[in-house]
Amino acid sequence: MPRYATVLEYFREQRLELARELLVSGDVTVSEAAYQIGHQSLGHFTGPFGSATALIPRTMGVSGEF
Numbered sequence: 001m002p003r004y005a006t007v008l009e010y011f012r013e014q015r016l017e018l019a020r021e022l023l024v025s026g027d028v029t030v031s032e033a034a035y036q037i038g039h040q041s042l043g044h045f046t047g048p049f050g051s052a053t054a055l056i057p058r059t060m061g062v063s064g065e066f
Contacts, residue, residue, distance in 0.1 A: 016052040019045070023057060030057040 004010040015037040022033040034045035034057075049057050 012048070013052060016049055019049060019057075020053050020055070033057070 004013065019033045019037045022028045022036060023030065028036065030046075031042055034042050034049075037045075039045040046057055049055070
């Protein structure tokens with residue numbers, strides 16, 4: 001398990017991992033995944049998501065394919 005500098009960093013990573021799992025499942029859109037993990041703005045979601053996962057959310061699509 002990776003070490004985190006702060007508790008906030010740990011929770012941020014956990015939320016982004018949940019978003020990745022939601023997108024891979026193909027059951028939600030990028031906007032829905034962002035909202036479900038607490039982001040009110042899609043713009044504030046895509047940057048951190050891309051940095052944490054090295055993926056672009058829109059390339060995953062509703063089908064969950066990369």
